[in-house]
Amino acid sequence: MSLMKRISLIFRSKANTALDRAEDPRQTLDYSYQRQLELLSKVRRGVADVATSRKRVELQANQLEAQSAKLQDQAQKAIDVGREDLAREALTRKSGLTGQINDLRAQHAQLQGEEEKLTLAAQRLQAKVESFRTRKETIKATYTAAQAQTSINEAMSGIGEEMGDVGLAIQRAEDKTAQMQARAGAIDELIASGALDDVSSTNSGDDIARELDAMSSRSDVESELARLRGARQPDALEAGDDPVRQPEQQRSTTEGQS
Amino acid sequence: MIVRILGEGQYDVAETHLDRLNELDGAVEAAVSAGDTVSFRAALGALLDGVRSAGAPHDVEALDESDLILPPADASIDEVRALLDADGLIPG
Numbered sequence: 001m002s003l004m005k006r007i008s009l010i011f012r013s014k015a016n017t018a019l020d021r022a023e024d025p026r027q028t029l030d031y032s033y034q035r036q037l038e039l040l041s042k043v044r045r046g047v048a049d050v051a052t053s054r055k056r057v058e059l060q061a062n063q064l065e066a067q068s069a070k071l072q073d074q075a076q077k078a079i080d081v082g083r084e085d086l087a088r089e090a091l092t093r094k095s096g097l098t099g100q101i102n103d104l105r106a107q108h109a110q111l112q113g114e115e116e117k118l119t120l121a122a123q124r125l126q127a128k129v130e131s132f133r134t135r136k137e138t139i140k141a142t143y144t145a146a147q148a149q150t151s152i153n154e155a156m157s158g159i160g161e162e163m164g165d166v167g168l169a170i171q172r173a174e175d176k177t178a179q180m181q182a183r184a185g186a187i188d189e190l191i192a193s194g195a196l197d198d199v200s201s202t203n204s205g206d207d208i209a210r211e212l213d214a215m216s217s218r219s220d221v222e223s224e225l226a227r228l229r230g231a232r233q234p235d236a237l238e239a240g241d242d243p244v245r246q247p248e249q250q251r252s253t254t255e256g257q258s
Numbered sequence: 259m260i261v262r263i264l265g266e267g268q269y270d271v272a273e274t275h276l277d278r279l280n281e282l283d284g285a286v287e288a289a290v291s292a293g294d295t296v297s298f299r300a301a302l303g304a305l306l307d308g309v310r311s312a313g314a315p316h317d318v319e320a321l322d323e324s325d326l327i328l329p330p331a332d333a334s335i336d337e338v339r340a341l342l343d344a345d346g347l348i349p350g
Contacts (some may be wrong), residue, residue, distance in 0.1 A: 002280055003287040008327040008340050011264075041344055117265055127318040133323065158321030161262065169265050172330070172337075 015164035029136040043122045054111040061104040068097045114173045265330035269313030
């Protein structure tokens with residue numbers, strides 16, 4: 001027997017055994033309708049849960065990306081002050097983050113996919129539950145218990161299959177979300193432990209980070225000083241503070257001015 | 259004929275396509291028995307694409323049973339095996 005046929009038969013028999021049976025078949029309709037409504041709210045909760053996980057992963061990815069940008073910036077600063085060793089350290093840490101960020105982006109896409117699937121599953125179930133309710137009322141109004149059985153069986157097996165499908169979708173989404181939450185938890189711990197801190201983080205206790213900090217503040221002070229001096233005595237600064245100029249050039253400039 | 263792709267919904271597929279779909283189904287089955295993940299992915303993708311392109315979405319409000327039920331597009335080999343197990347994947 002083909003794969004499709006085997007899956008169909010097993011799925012159907014499972015879906016049918018899951019249905020409630022009551023003494024009066026018309027009551028079965030009401031039981032089933034209750035279960036449909038429960039499943040509908042369950043799948044909606046599922047959508048919300050997946051969305052929460054997606055937002056968490058998104059937040060983490062943004063945090064790591066901000067850290068990565070900071071490290072890139074620090075690498076540039078370190079190069080500017082001629083400290084290749086510090087630049088290398090910053091870039092090494094950045095490359096460690098890149099793997100994590102790509103992983104989080106992939107997880108994010110997967111969760112987004114699950115969220116869309118569950119949203120569509122909820123819409124499909126909603127449409128069928130509404131049809132079922134109409135059919136149920138018609139059957140109850142039209143038939144006696146004995147007459148109703150065939151119509152009930154039809155309506156029940158149609159909705160039963162949909163419920164099995166939605167139940168499976170919820171279960172798969174839960175499994176995937178649980179796996180990702182475990183990984184998200186691990187990343188939160190990593191962030192909290194400071195292992196992913198950028199090199200300038202003040203509490204990282206990192207000598208290199210402090211050195212880079214000190215150097216960058218020294219060079220900030222120097223450039224600020226230069227700017228202030230420049231604003232007050234532009235000519236003198238131009239002549240006296242430029243180490244590239246030779247003394248003769250300086251002299252000729254001064255002579256030219258007088 | 260109504261074909262359900264799990265997680266996706268039902269399609270109306272003309273009987274004339276059944277031979278072709280059975281052929282594609284055979285490839286999925288062979289990949290599952292061989293435990294060949296790579297050809298399984300390709301075969302399942304081809305089977306589901308075959309249903310989607312040959313079929314039209316079945317009325318969402320209809321309460322009709324499907325003639326055939328197929329695994330979700332992103333199912334793994336293990337999940338398909340579980341679908342074939344009466345005590346397996348399908349929530350009871």
